[in-house]
Amino acid sequence: MNEQSFSRVLGRCLDRIAAGEPAAACLADYPEHATELEPLLAAGAAMGVLTSYAISDAGRQRIRAQILNAEIIRNQQRANSRWHWPALAVGVPRLATAFIVALLCVVVTTAAVVASQPGDLAYGVRVA
Amino acid sequence: MYAAIDDRQVLAIIPACQEGEAGAVTRLYDLYADRIYHYGLARTGAPRAAEDLTGEVFLKVVKHVQRFKLDASRPASSVSAWLYRIAANLVIDYHRSIRRRPQVDLDEDVSMSLQSPDPCEEVERQEALRRLSGALEQLTEEQRLVVISKFGEGLSNAQTAAWLGKTEGAIEGLQHRALRTLSRLLGARQGME
Numbered sequence: 001m002n003e004q005s006f007s008r009v010l011g012r013c014l015d016r017i018a019a020g021e022p023a024a025a026c027l028a029d030y031p032e033h034a035t036e037l038e039p040l041l042a043a044g045a046a047m048g049v050l051t052s053y054a055i056s057d058a059g060r061q062r063i064r065a066q067i068l069n070a071e072i073i074r075n076q077q078r079a080n081s082r083w084h085w086p087a088l089a090v091g092v093p094r095l096a097t098a099f100i101v102a103l104l105c106v107v108v109t110t111a112a113v114v115a116s117q118p119g120d121l122a123y124g125v126r127v128a
Numbered sequence: 129m130y131a132a133i134d135d136r137q138v139l140a141i142i143p144a145c146q147e148g149e150a151g152a153v154t155r156l157y158d159l160y161a162d163r164i165y166h167y168g169l170a171r172t173g174a175p176r177a178a179e180d181l182t183g184e185v186f187l188k189v190v191k192h193v194q195r196f197k198l199d200a201s202r203p204a205s206s207v208s209a210w211l212y213r214i215a216a217n218l219v220i221d222y223h224r225s226i227r228r229r230p231q232v233d234l235d236e237d238v239s240m241s242l243q244s245p246d247p248c249e250e251v252e253r254q255e256a257l258r259r260l261s262g263a264l265e266q267l268t269e270e271q272r273l274v275v276i277s278k279f280g281e282g283l284s285n286a287q288t289a290a291w292l293g294k295t296e297g298a299i300e301g302l303q304h305r306a307l308r309t310l311s312r313l314l315g316a317r318q319g320m321e
Contacts, residue, residue, distance in 0.1 A: 007300040010307070011285055018282065039311035040304070046314055047279035049256045053175050055165050055182065063161070063183035067154045070190040075148050 009033060014044055132287065133159055138203040145193045153193065157186045160208070164215050166280035170272070171219040173261030175254075181222060185214045205291045216269065263313040271306035274299055 013026035023041045027034040055063075109122075116122035137159060144152035164185050168178035189211070199206035264272055273292065277283045283291070289299045 003304070004297065004301070007297075007304040010304050011300045014278070014303070015284070039315060040307040043307045043311035043314060044275075044279060046256070046260055046310065047275060049253060049260055050166050050170055050276070050280045052253060053166075053169055053178075053257070055161060055179055059176075059179040060161065063179070063186070064154050064157060066183055067157055067186050067190060068151060070187050071148075071150050071153055074190055075150060078148065 006033065006036070010037065010040055013037060013041060017041065017044070133204040133208070135203045138198075138207050139200070142193070142196070142198050142203070142207065145189070146196070153186055153190050156189065156207075160211055161186075163208070163277075163281055164211055167212060167215050167273075167276055168219065169257070170261060170264050170276045170280060171216075172222055173258040175257075177222060181215065181218050184218050185211055188214050188218075202290070202293075205293070208291055212273065259314060260310075263310050266313060267306050267309055271302050271309070274302040275306045275310070278303065 009030055013023070013030070016026055017023055023038075023045070026041065027037055030037060113122045113126050116126050141152055141156050141159070145156060161182055165178050165182045168181040168185075169175060172178055172181065196207075196210060264275070267275070270292070274288055277288050277291065278285070285296050285299045285303070289296045292299070294302075
């Protein structure tokens with residue numbers, strides 16, 4: 001039997017054990033694989049210790065209260081932050097804002113140079 | 129063991145979480161807490177730490193849920209995958225903190241054992257949990273998720289396959305390799321005792 005087929009047999013045995021059958025019944029059904037199957041079924045049985053633990057009632061209530069409290073605080077912080085920042089800055093990354101400001105400066109300066117007349121401060125730049 | 133999480137439940141809760149509806153993340157906690165707890169328990173071997181870790185997962189959800197992109201074709205699976213990723217990262221932090229302060233967790237578990245009706249049985253159970261947790265750390269994350277979801281949550285191979293986006297054959301293979309490694313490690317430790 002190849003590994004894939006054995007994996008399938010193992011899966012079937014684990015499902016049968018999960019349904020309440022004793023491991024010995026599976027081993028009896030696959031005697032040619034019993035030596036290899038037995039330690040794997042035992043390892044599966046060892047996993048059972050996990051289900052012997054559960055969240056304590058006090059722990060569950062404590063955590064629920066912490067989560068609800070965190071949700072309330074988060075909502076209050078969001079409500080407060082809407083009133084402190086100008087609408088334009090909300091959601092606009094700082095870098096993008098800096099770029100937009102720099103671009104505006106260039107456009108305004110260029111327009112001033114193009115429109116300058118002799119005697120204007122920017123005229124020297126235009127002539128150059 | 130657990131009722132399967134319905135995609136419709138998740139499709140109702142996640143938008144509520146993202147809109148900031150108070151109590152929505154708490155409802156998500158009610159849905160997923162036991163699953164995340166058993167994952168945390170398997171990874172830490174410490175019941176109290178697993179409870180705390182479960183809470184931290186959902187506190188992170190409160191903070192980051194707006195950025196989460198729900199896969200509407202498999203909503204319950206996509207939320208599960210996200211929550212388990214958060215839990216896995218918190219487990220890494222936990223192990224780092226334990227290496228710095230190993231005594232803290234032991235003291236909490238010892239005190240819990242002493243409060244149990246049968247302290248000797250409780251100590252044995254905790255020792256079995258620690259051995260298992262140590263062995264599980266030697267598996268790949270995929271192998272761990274397969275065996276924890278099968279034995280901790282009672283998912284079938286078909287359900288695990290759907291959740292992880294793999295074929296049932298792949299899940300069977302992962303399960304086989306995981307149990308082979310676990311049997312070697314747990315058997316070796318029993319031989320040493």
